[in-house]
């Protein structure tokens with residue numbers, strides 16, 4: 001057997017941020033034993049130190065994988081984001097390092113939609129304030145500014161996986177649904193796409209945000225947008241903390257322009273449950289504050305654990321990169337007795353011909369070859385006879401433009 005393929009017992013997994021044990025079960029049953037699972041995120045120096053030896057990393061939304069942090073991970077093969085968002089990872093830097101990044105795009109969407117709908121009901125009834133007053137010994141029995149959700153207009157910004165589920169659930173409760181998205185979307189049920197964001201703001205009784213963190217969504221909802229909302233409307237943000245100017249929201253709540261708000265995500269979030277949460281929204285009775293738990297249900301977390309761990313196992317075991325978010329996607333069959341060379345390279349003219357020249361010059365027979373490119377990255381997978389894999393890998397590593405190569409058997 002070739003000495004170049006890493007034995008499973010030597011492959012190290014580091015799982016951070018309390019990833020569900022279902023992930024560990026998947027990894028163990030696939031034959032991996034070196035799995036370190038920690039309940040929180042790590043401070044950057046500690047993270048860098050650990051990453052020196054890690055092959056596969058599992059994170060959630062908290063861990064920031066910057067270019068600098070990734071540079072401290074020379075052995076890293078893939079990252080699993082055990083969540084939807086991948087904004088915490090410098091995806092370009094990861095790809096340039098030949099590191100594939102995976103996520104779980106659907107498993108927690110229902111959990112978010114359910115939470116938002118519950119919050120919409122509570123906010124329109126003024127429950128957060130009545131609850132806070134009762135906790136202080138007061139009694140706010142009144143129908144003033146308390147409304148049914150039936151017949152109200154829900155405005156959804158971002159009509160993707162979560163926005164569409166919310167749309168269907170809200171219609172079930174008799175809401176009218178309007179949405180705004182940067183792309184034309186098929187409206188579900190009786191939902192309608194608003195002409196633009198200002199039109200949505202002007203008509204919504206409940207405005208709920210479901211956009212990803214992107215340069216174009218940063219501070220999407222600021223003072224001007226909040227001022228353009230209907231007086232007495234409520235705002236719900238379970239997307240990302242960078243989408244809403246939090247001081248502007250606090251001001252609109254203090255002035256009474258907005259009836260209430262529910263916020264799950266913040267520009268600055270504590271690293272762990274031991275750290276203090278600071279926000280201008282603290283102490284405002286008409287706000288529901290939740291600690292980024294939109295996707296934190298046992299059902300969602302168990303499913304995410306399975307889904308992402310399976311993607312990491314497939315990529316580790318046979319090179320399949322289907323559904324990677326930064327990397328060419330290749331669905332591969334089993335190796336059928338051969339050794340499999342995986343070669344990640346810069347997608348520039350001439351690399352593939354140089355790779356093939358290696359095989360012809362060294363007289364190595366290619367049993368199968370798969371190629372896919374994505375942006376600046378090329379991923380070629382070549383099945384060869386067992387006896388030739390060590391030589392092939394050695395030679396391929398010398399091809400200019402090579403980012404990473406490994407062999408599987």
Ligand SMILES: NC(=O)c1ccc[n+]([C@@H]2O[C@H](COP(=O)([O-])OP(=O)(O)OC[C@H]3O[C@@H](n4cnc5c(N)ncnc54)[C@H](O)[C@@H]3O)[C@@H](O)[C@H]2O)c1
Pocket residue numbers: 084085105108109112157158159160161162163180181182183210211212213214216217220238239240264265292293294295296
């Ligand atoms: N609070 C939580 O725990 C939690 C849980 C899951 C997801 N999230 C966040 O919710 C986000 C949305 O999740 P999803 O699964 O629905 O994503 P998605 O990618 O399926 O949908 C996002 C939608 O937003 C649209 N969009 C992008 N930019 C926009 C803009 N400027 N204006 C209007 N629409 C725009 C896209 O076209 C897309 O339709 C995630 O990216 C994540 O950040 C938070």
Ligand SMILES: O=C(O)[C@H](O)COP(=O)(O)O
Pocket residue numbers: 060061062082083084085086108292293294295296
């Ligand atoms: O992107 C997501 O799926 C959510 O923000 C959930 O993140 P979490 O796994 O850190 O709760």
